[in-house]
Amino acid sequence: MxxxxxxxxxxxxxxxxxxxxxxxxxxxxxxxxxxxxxxxxxxxxxxxxxxxxxxxxxxxxxxxxxxxxxxxxxxxxxETPENHVLTLDSPHYPQHLLSTADPPVMLYAKGRIELLNHHPALAIVGSRNATTGGLQNAEHFARELAADGLTVVSGLALGIDAAAHRGALSAHNPHATTIAVIGTGADIIYPARNRDLAHQIAAHGVIISEFPLGCKAIANNFPRRNRIISGLSHGVLIVEAALQSGSLITARQALDQNREVFAIPGSIHSPLTRGCHALIRQGAKLVESAADILEELHLPSVTHEPATQSTDPSSNSDGDAIDNATQTSILQHLGFDPCDLDTLAERSHLSIAELSAELMILELSGRVEKRDGNVYARLS
Known part of the structure; x- marks a missing residue:
């Protein structure tokens, strides 16, 4: 090359x-x-x-x-074979990005640069402080979409971004994996906790940056790189986002670039779903499965299981029935919105001691999540 x-x-x-x-x-x-x-x-x-x-x-x-x-x-x-500099006149420069109003004049790329042009892409972004359910949704959607031939684009941040990259890599599709658009020089991994993930992306996908080598993490760089995330993509999926978040900046840039915007709905009580709900009110497409996105983008569709939480309270994340009738009852009373311990005790007619013991088992088995303030939430 x-x-x-x-x-x-x-x-x-x-x-x-x-x-x-x-x-x-x-x-x-x-x-x-x-x-x-x-x-x-x-x-x-x-x-x-x-x-x-x-x-x-x-x-x-x-x-x-x-x-x-x-x-x-x-x-x-x-000198490293997988490292490249792509300028506006390069045949490997991402053509989809060229259609935007402000494409970077030069890109530093590390990895499989053929992914920048040969496959349709979808961006998946969201909160750095995501819930467990949000992380599961991001990973599931990314895996399904990558398996169907879409390259998943995100920003290598903690939370939803990292989950989306992991999900795309886990699809093991050599033709479409994941692109990480970073806000530092391409020779710097930020955050450091994603170092192993970044190495996997460089080996099986591609990392790109518009910033010179050696450029450290500067706050203003991250909103700027978001236009590249949306510009590379046919659409953007927002998994979880507060009302004031970088993910909504990406969504606005996607609209300016004439890209589709998708959002996963959630609990009306969660601050991390208010951004998604605001986008839906403004015209973003509400999605419950990867098939919804493929259909909207007019790409070949296959049968998908929804990535959102199961509507059957008696089933766990593996689809197996819960043997304990008390735990099944607790999940039914918990529903899909977060609930504090006292309210759940009143609903289930269990003592605080008995309820706490069963919730601990459910938490250890990955069926519920304990949050601040003695609040519990169902997981998929």
Whole structure:
């Protein structure tokens, strides 16, 4: 697979690392003059007419030690076979991203770059502080969609993002796995807890970043990278999101990019479903299974089991009947909304001591989750 030439790398890096040149200014210059080497052939006056006097001076100034160091770091990083730099003129640059208003001028990619163009993609995003049920839904949807040939795109964050990547990898579909769009340089893994997951993605999927190598985790980078997550995808699925969250930023960017937005509904009492419910009220598609998404995107559909919680209170996550009649009764009284211990005791007519003992068993078996304030919630 052909890599960027050394001369081209120097020109592209020089353009993007010039003080005052961001993606928008770079695109103006490229639109006016073509490839970067043509930009540096222009006069100060010509460049100033496109940008400003200050930027024109910076573009025509000799490169400094900081540029030389960044070039050296990038050249060394590219010596690893799975590492790539993709510019707007590269045949491997993701074409779906080019249709957006603000595509990154250059991308750093680590892994299987063929996934960026050869397969339809769906983004799955949500809360970093997700519930157990939300994590299960994200992983289940991702596994089903990847098994059906969709590449799952997410942001490698803790919570829903990581669950979506894990689910896609677990489908073991060599033709469509997962893309991680990160908010640091492609040589930095953040958060560190996802280091093993990142290595798996690089081996079986692809990690991409628009930020220079060595760029550390800066808060402003993460909302910015969200436009890439949605831009790579045919649609975005929001699993869990509070009303003020980065996932809703991704949803808004998806709408601006004319992408479909999907949301999984949840309990009216959970703050992590209010963002999803707000999106549904605004026109996002309510989904209960991966088949709902495939049908809406007009992609080939197969039979799916819903990823949401079972409507049969007497069944556990493996579909096996619960032998203990008391536990079955507790699950029936618990329902699907979180419930505090006192209310559940009143509903079930059990003593607090007896109820607590049975809930501990249900919690250990993965059927219920204890939350702050002595509140319990059913799991799928």
């Amino acid at each position: 052909t890599k960027i030439t050394e001369d081209d790398l120097i020109d592209w890096l020089r353009l993007l690392l010039t003080d005052g040149v961001g993606d928008i200014t770079a695109q103006k210059l490229l639109s006016a003059f073509g490839l970067p080497h043509n930009v540096f052939k222009q006069s100060h006056t010509t460049l100033a007419n496109i940008t400003s006097d200050k930027v024109a001076r910076s573009l025509l100034a000799p490169t400094d030690d900081a540029f030389a160091k960044q070039l050296e770091i990038t050249q060394k990083w590219l």
